[in-house]
Amino acid sequence: MAMASPVLRRWTPTPSPTTPLNVASSIGGEHETGRGVFLTWRDVSVTAVDEKGRHKLILDQITGCARPGQVLALMGASGSGKTTLLDTLSGRLGVDMNGTGDILINGRRKRLSYGTSAYVTQENTLMTTLTVREAIHYSAQLQLPGSMLLAKKLARADRAIREMGLGAVASSRIGGRVCKGISGGERKRVSICMELLASPGLLFLDEPTSGLDSAAAYHVMAHIARLARTTGTTVVAAVHQPSTEVFDLFNGLCLLANGRMVYFGPTPEAAELSNEDLNSIISISTNEDLVDEYNYLTASSSSG
């Protein structure tokens, strides 16, 4: 079936100027968000260029969307392009990469303004000698606006500590390889907690559960899913081989294989897929339901 394609300008790495987004302004239970952040992307392709000027296609015409209050999982084998897609969507593509396609925030092309999005990379870069509370308090003092009273910054930090379930270890030293401190899952939650202090409407997570056992992975993802639900934060997370319990926490799934998208849709349906179904999905080059969804989101958020 032929689809009428929406009239959209091509996306380039230097998008048009921004207007402030109406995004979630709190990490806590109170839902202060207006409309949240609808992130949509269509026909996103990325090529890497080496020193000799040779091009390598890393992502091939990826289309998808992420909704406020939901967790979209990016899955696929190692090298399938998950990190590259996160980098592209968050505007952090390396200088040796070229991106084309459309990326829309609430239906419009705009650069992610400061504080709108946060990106938690796979590596933990934490001060091992600090306690959890000290690290998050310092981070709040550095990240939050100078006009905010210190007491308010610290109150927000304490609330973030509770929200990420770190209250019991707030006084524990973070530690590292040499001096043992908090667990790997707790360390990951500290990293995420620091990024959430500025209350981003959009959260990108690269492998938030890698290196964790299944219980710790579940704890981390359950906190993130609850946060998304209660604050309306839009979460896009690259995840490698999640357990069934973790998989059930996701609202949507984008499955990549060798830089191509082979499935996009809600996870319950994806979980029902047999190998035969999956093979037929892989052979379909365009998911028309997704195009419909994209058009709907684009139209409804532009008119809203």
Ligand SMILES: Nc1ncnc2c1ncn2[C@@H]1O[C@H](COP(=O)(O)OP(=O)(O)OP(=O)(O)O)[C@@H](O)[C@H]1O
């Ligand atoms: N700057 C680059 N130059 C050339 N090739 C690159 C570059 N960055 C990534 N690639 C290649 O692009 C492909 C996708 O890489 P990417 O890091 O996005 O995969 P991934 O799905 O995140 O993998 P993993 O699960 O191992 O983290 C890989 O084959 C990788 O080697």
Ligand SMILES: [Mg+2]
């Ligand atoms: Mg990766």
